[in-house]
Amino acid sequence: MKKNKKLILPLVSMLVMSILLSACGGGDNASSGDNGSSGSGKVTISFMHWRGEDSEALNKTIDAFEKENPNINVEMQTLPSDQYQSTVQSKISDGSVGDVFASFPGAQFEAFTKAGLFTDLSGSSFLSAYNPKLIEAGQHDGKQYAIPYQLVYNDPIYNVKLFEKYGLTLPKDWEGFLALCQKLKDNGIIPIAFAGADIGPGQFMNTMVMNNAPSDDIFTKVEAGEAKLTDEFWVKTLTQIKELNDKGYFQQDALGTKDPAAGALFIQEKAAMLASGSYQLAQNKQQNPNLEQKLLAPITVSADQAKYEGVHTTTFMLAVNSKSKHPEESKKFLEFLSNPDVASDYANQTGQNVTVNDVKYDTPELQVAGEWASKKTVFQPRFTILNGDNQKAVTNSIQAVLSGTSPEEAAQQAQAIIDQHIGK
Amino acid sequence: MKNRIQLSLFLIPGLLLYVGLFVFPTLTGLFYSFTDWDGVSPSYAFVGLDNYKDSLSSIVFRKAFGNNVEFMLTVVIAQTFISLVLALLLVRNTKTRIVLRALYFLPAILSSVSVGLIWAFMYDPSIGLINYGLNEAGMSSIARNWIGDPKIAIYSIAAVQVWAHAGQMMIVFIAGLQGIPAELYEAARMDGGSKWQVFRKVTWPLLAPSATIVVAYTTIQSFKAFDLIFTMTDGGPNYATEILTTYIYHTAFGSYSFGLASAGSMIFLVLLALLTLLQFKALRADRVSY
Numbered sequence: 156m157k158k159n160k161k162l163i164l165p166l167v168s169m170l171v172m173s174i175l176l177s178a179c180g181g182g183d184n185a186s187s188g189d190n191g192s193s194g195s196g197k198v199t200i201s202f203m204h205w206r207g208e209d210s211e212a213l214n215k216t217i218d219a220f221e222k223e224n225p226n227i228n229v230e231m232q233t234l235p236s237d238q239y240q241s242t243v244q245s246k247i248s249d250g251s252v253g254d255v256f257a258s259f260p261g262a263q264f265e266a267f268t269k270a271g272l273f274t275d276l277s278g279s280s281f282l283s284a285y286n287p288k289l290i291e292a293g294q295h296d297g298k299q300y301a302i303p304y305q306l307v308y309n310d311p312i313y314n315v316k317l318f319e320k321y322g323l324t325l326p327k328d329w330e331g332f333l334a335l336c337q338k339l340k341d342n343g344i345i346p347i348a349f350a351g352a353d354i355g356p357g358q359f360m361n362t363m364v365m366n367n368a369p370s371d372d373i374f375t376k377v378e379a380g381e382a383k384l385t386d387e388f389w390v391k392t393l394t395q396i397k398e399l400n401d402k403g404y405f406q407q408d409a410l411g412t413k414d415p416a417a418g419a420l421f422i423q424e425k426a427a428m429l430a431s432g433s434y435q436l437a438q439n440k441q442q443n444p445n446l447e448q449k450l451l452a453p454i455t456v457s458a459d460q461a462k463y464e465g466v467h468t469t470t471f472m473l474a475v476n477s478k479s480k481h482p483e484e485s486k487k488f489l490e491f492l493s494n495p496d497v498a499s500d501y502a503n504q505t506g507q508n509v510t511v512n513d514v515k516y517d518t519p520e521l522q523v524a525g526e527w528a529s530k531k532t533v534f535q536p537r538f539t540i541l542n543g544d545n546q547k548a549v550t551n552s553i554q555a556v557l558s559g560t561s562p563e564e565a566a567q568q569a570q571a572i573i574d575q576h577i578g579k
Numbered sequence: 580m581k582n583r584i585q586l587s588l589f590l591i592p593g594l595l596l597y598v599g600l601f602v603f604p605t606l607t608g609l610f611y612s613f614t615d616w617d618g619v620s621p622s623y624a625f626v627g628l629d630n631y632k633d634s635l636s637s638i639v640f641r642k643a644f645g646n647n648v649e650f651m652l653t654v655v656i657a658q659t660f661i662s663l664v665l666a667l668l669l670v671r672n673t674k675t676r677i678v679l680r681a682l683y684f685l686p687a688i689l690s691s692v693s694v695g696l697i698w699a700f701m702y703d704p705s706i707g708l709i710n711y712g713l714n715e716a717g718m719s720s721i722a723r724n725w726i727g728d729p730k731i732a733i734y735s736i737a738a739v740q741v742w743a744h745a746g747q748m749m750i751v752f753i754a755g756l757q758g759i760p761a762e763l764y765e766a767a768r769m770d771g772g773s774k775w776q777v778f779r780k781v782t783w784p785l786l787a788p789s790a791t792i793v794v795a796y797t798t799i800q801s802f803k804a805f806d807l808i809f810t811m812t813d814g815g816p817n818y819a820t821e822i823l824t825t826y827i828y829h830t831a832f833g834s835y836s837f838g839l840a841s842a843g844s845m846i847f848l849v850l851l852a853l854l855t856l857l858q859f860k861a862l863r864a865d866r867v868s869y
Contacts, residue, residue, distance in 0.1 A: 240832050240833075241828075241831070241832040244618060244619040248619070248621075262833070262834060262835055263835075265835075266617050266618070266619045266620075266835040267619060269617065269619070269620055270617070270619040270620040270621065271620075271621070272619070351727065351816070352726065352727055352812065352815065352816065353813070353815075406705055407704065407705070408704035408705070408724035408727055408728075409727075410724060410727035410728070410816050411702065411703065411704040411724040411725060411726055411727020411728065412703060412704060412705055412727065413699060413700075413703065415700075416700075416703045416705055416706050416707075419706060420705065542834045543829060543832075543833025543834035543835070544639070544829065544830065544833060544834040544836075545834070546833075547814075547829065547833065551815065551816070551817040551818060552817075554729075554815055554816040554817040555816075555817040557816075558728065558729050558816060558817060560817075568638075571638055572638050572639060575633075575636070575637060575638060576834075
């Protein structure tokens, strides 16, 4: 009996740990399509992505595709984005599902490229349907592995009517931006609604850093050990974010505010700006039809030093699985999605901008982002940080200054974490 | 002998499940902890003990371990105390006890993800119910940035963990209390013992088996917490609530360092096993029988 009792301890411990590990490992329990030709000669391809909210629009697209291609059946499978991040690789790695799948830019795209999960799409005729600048995020070593389908401008949104009411014009430099915030604050309006608890730091850092380090590879250099967060560009960025917080230009206790709460402040017109991106425009309008919204990026330098006007990201990167048994049919589906009419329908139904040329946007919210196509924007700096832990260290340094740490110290702490990752 | 063989046959399905679903993944994790596998690539290289060295020297891992201990101690102390008090109050034969027991137990049946999401919303400094209630009640000085202030964020989450599980542990204590023979209390009272003396000399020693279960279960449960922290703060702000499980998750799926995350898991396993062992040893010494 005593022996049995002794056994219980390691067994219980092992059980607990095993559950944790097996959960992390992520068993493949997704229902898969037949992924093969049926007796009737019909081929089923599986389309896997994380945008469950687009399912209705994509189902219509799939119906139209199947009508045009009666021998191809598309089976769509969606996962929530956080689960997609953690389990998709185990699902698609043997090619049984995800003939066509989506990938996030940055760390996931890098890992998938290294694992050889992408079919090389270089030279495909349908690539000409896209703005070539906007699909660069899907390239590696000169090969086009994925097509970023969605286009986002990660610039703060502003309330046009409130700006007009207080006679505010878009600032061209840092002093102008501070003056604008002060005027809003003096009138009892929160200048910037900032979701400091989740998406805020990751979104707002982009426009704040874009002119302090006017290059598209500053964080590539940081990860290569050729630049440091303790350099002027990042300490200055942190100092300016701290200045906004110290002057009360963010709502009170911004560090405890999550995305929905910050969004509510903007939607209820208590805040004049929302530190998020164009992806939020349609949702805001839905909740407050009186809103008139545009995008604006804080310029952190003098007007003559400003190189960029804003930040863009291309995401929802569509790809063909290198293990797919039906690569031609999968490419056909991508080709269909690349049609400007199909892309227009997708954009207008989902409220998301796309990277396809000649798309007709129906709503003012989608047209806002359309206006930004002619502006000088840089690819989202945060997504150029390829290691997730490094990304977290960078955004956490923003949270550190908002909780009272000096910019120099916060930069130093984040750099120390990155130094540990360099060379691994 | 025949009986033994028959009994052993009954064990086989359970054993197969245990080995397949628990032992095998653990051993797989152990294997990957010696590699540089990114969780995606078909190939990997063996790196010996590098992942273990990197984990143990990692600033974030150490911070996560410290937070883990802080979270665990807060939860164990608060949860044991609160569940014991609830049990002592609700073991009496009052009319409302069934309803109250059910009410206190209710949070245990909710999914921790839902609990996390709801509480994160309630803790919101601008639109959350807690600060709103405090302000309305004229207690604005108590209102805080509950999960946004790095100094108190971990305790705010610990409070939710206690809220969610104290009722469950209350039931364990109630079962223990009901198992204490009434004549022992009568004898103690006849000897002129005060309420506190009766509790100290009779109730508490005889509750030791229940306390062992409560403390051991709470320790394991709080040490391997994940869902609440993941949904409420995701380890933030600035690593203030990062614990080992969220560190392992972020390492595996945020930076695609599966080998490193597996090493972290193995260290976590050893820590958990040691902790459980120490607890059983320490608490077993307190046991009394009658």
